[in-house]
Structure formats: structure tokens, C-alpha cells
Amino acid sequence: MHSLSKINLADTAVEAIRTEILGRRWAVGAKLPNEAALSAMLSVSRGTVREAVRVLVSQGYLETRQGSGTYVVSTADTVRPLGMARRAGLRDQFEARLALDVEAARLAALRQTPAVIAGLRALLAARGPYAENDKTDFIARDFAFHQAVIAASRNAVLIGMYDFFSTLIAETIEATLGQDLPEPDMAAHVAIVDAIESGDPDAADAAVRRFMAPVLSALDRLLMS
Amino acid sequence: MHSLSKINLADTAVEAIRTEILGRRWAVGAKLPNEAALSAMLSVSRGTVREAVRVLVSQGYLETRQGSGTYVVSTADTVRPLGMARRAGLRDQFEARLALDVEAARLAALRQTPAVIAGLRALLAARGPYAENDKTDFIARDFAFHQAVIAASRNAVLIGMYDFFSTLIAETIEATLGQDLPEPDMAAHVAIVDAIESGDPDAADAAVRRFMAPVLSALDRLLMS
């Protein structure tokens, strides 16, 4: 329970600047005071200001142009959403991933081609049934299949976010559950591909939800106990 | 089209370290070399190493403990997903937000209470019909309603991500479209609340999709031209 009492200067500077941006006091397109001025305003060294600014650049708020200055490029908060996701409960994380999964499957159905379907079936064949002895590899092959389903949506945003949530969920399970969740059988996997191939987004939607339902139930039981 | 030729040292350092983490060469829980060693390994100054490390801390990969060292805490890539979202097309952004919107509405239906429904209707009443003269305020009130719908899902991840995408989409429209998208009428808004109140997730799902369909069509027409 680390309260906010022990916070370092650079993070304080980040929050101070972020607050100015989110409060629209430095609007999009505006130029920030130079490093020396910020240093004086925040009463920290220039090095600390640079660390803070670089963090905000990496988060998409600012842009620095050597020789010119530092500018606000966006007020969209990229950090809170996924930072929040990191600290959220497993149930919330699953629900978010399911949202992406379902929408990706719908789009995949609308945009499916024979080549993509063939690729999915090939991945499913390579995945094979579960075997106790090569658990790590099996998980990797299984993940490759699911990634390919998302990729079939041809939506870069969904693809990127799905990757993030998958990794995050794996880590959260490792850290909090200490137990595996049930893995749907081959028939459930095939049903998703079939639904996408049919070109019917509602069918794809339903297939994914049927796929995930038992996993969510198992999760709820584990979180109860 | 800014190629990778002109990249600064700190970003290079960030990528170098991130690659090590993502490649599992520094596993979760592992301790990184100290700043002086990293400085030598990457052939950059300690200050530059600190900027890189702080970026990775802000992205959730690392954790620094004063007096102890720097440790890997996660391999989940938080920066690519939303960074990708930022550079993605408006269509992709809309589809991602729709995914969140639909799932949130489903959960809201499952978890609805009379108090929440009353709150939604109050927001809708306060929002009122569109009036040309107070466009800015109207948009704020409209956004407050939609936020409340998402909040009714009681899923922190969905709430955070929805905020992000809403801001992002607004900025992308401003930057690329230079034209507003059609705003669904009051009936469409009421339909969402009614569906949530009914407690039927499928109805809520459908209401949101009906709500968004004309907006997406208009977007496609604009992107075509």
C-alpha cells in the first residue's frame, strides 16, 4: 500500500505538465516554455524536466523538435486507460478482451477471403489437441491461432490491443490465480472459423461468445472461492 | 514520411531495452544492470539511460527502486497498442470504440439498477436536442451521457479505454475530416437506455449497433470521397 507520500520529482513534474495539458491550459498545437523555464517553474533541474517531457512524449501528449521547442500534439490520455487495465481485476480484463475478440470476429466474417480461412485452418491443424507434455509450445500455437483470427479483421487497433490484453491476462493469471483456466476444445475453435467463413458477422459474434462463456464461468468460480 | 534515419539516442536506448524485455532475455522479476553498466552497454550517457528507463517505467515494463535497482515487472506492450491506435485510420478507431461500446452496453444491461437508469435518463434530459448555437456545450453533454452508459458497465478497463478512443476520434476528425459526422437523434439515444433497462444484453447490443450504423455509413462516404 504505497501511498502518494513517497513520490519522486520527475513523476511530480510529469503530473504537473499533464495537468496543464488536460486542463487545456496548453492547447493542442501550443508551444511549451523551454526547458530552462520549465525547470524554474517546477523548481527542478533541467535533467528532471527532460525526463518528464520525454515520458509525456512517449505517451503521445507532446512532441519535441530540436532547435525549435516542445509542442502539445494531443490531449488523449494514453496512459490511464492501459495503466488502469494493468491494475484492474481479471474479470474486467477478460471482458475487455472479449469485446475486442467479438468485434474482430465480426469484421473478419465481413472481410474473409478463402486464403485467410485456409490460413486459419492450417494454424488450427498445426495447433493440434492439447498434450500435457508440451504445454508451453501448445499455448504458443494456440495463441498464434487466436492472433490470426484477430488479424483477419484487418483492423490495426484491434490487433494491437488484443495482443496487449492477452499478455496482460496471462501475467495476471500467473500472478493472482496460480491455476489454469479451461481451454475450449477443438470443436469450439473450428466453430469460430466456420462462422467467419460463412461471412455472417452475427454468427461469428455468437461463436466467439459461446467459445468464451465456459472460460468466464470457470473464472467466476475461481474468483468466488 | 519521417524514416528511421533520424532517431535520437534516448529513443534508441528505449527500443534496445524494450527489445531485451520483449525477447524475454530479461525476464519478469529480473534485475537490470545498473545505470552505469547500461550506459556503457548502449554507449550513451547515464542521463540518456535514465530518460530511457523512465519511459519504460511509465509504460509499465520496468520499476525502479532507489538504492536497489531497476526490475522488469511486465512484458505486456502498452505502448504499441495505443500508439498504433493513434496512427490508425478513423475507420479502425471507430470500430475499436464500437467494440467497447457494445460490450459496455451488454454489461450495463446485466448490471443495471433503477438508480443508474434514472441517472442516464436525467443526463439525456439535460442533454436536450441539438442546438446550433451552443455546439461545444452540447457535445460535452452528449459525451457525458455516453460516458455514463459505459460507466454503467462497471468495468474500469472499458471505461478508461472508451475515454481514450473518444478523445482520439475527436482529434482525428478535427485533423483529417474537417467536417462533422451525423449525430443520432434523441430516439436512438432513448433506445439504448430502454434496452439497458430491459436487462437484455442482446437488445442493448443491437441498440448500440443500430445507433452507430448511420454514423459509420456517413464516415465511409466521407472517406471515399
Add this chain to the structure above:
DNA sequence: AGTCATAAAGTCATCAGATGACTTTATGAC
């Protein structure tokens, strides 16, 4: 031997100053 306070070493946090690279603005000749 075991315990425990203390010292020492290791590491991050922060500051100060300096130089280089790049961009923007001002200057002045033509």
C-alpha cells in the same frame, strides 16, 4: 554458533555546467 547493531558498498535521484546540433529569426548587402 547465533543475533544484531553498525559500517560499507551498491544503486537510483537529482543537480549543475558545458558543448554540440538544429531551427528560427534578424540582419544587411544587393
Add this chain to the structure above:
DNA sequence: GTCATAAAGTCATCTGATGACTTTATGACT
């Protein structure tokens, strides 16, 4: 009025130093 050039402004990076905090080693004491 145009345009090459100089000057000023600003970020990028390096070097060196000090402080704060944590971990480990030491050694006295029981």
C-alpha cells in the same frame, strides 16, 4: 524586395558530483 548569412533560441547529449535509500558485509556481544 530578395536572399544569403549571422545571430539567437532551443533541444540533445555528455561529464562530474552529491544526496538518499537499500542491500550486504562486518564484527562485537551473548
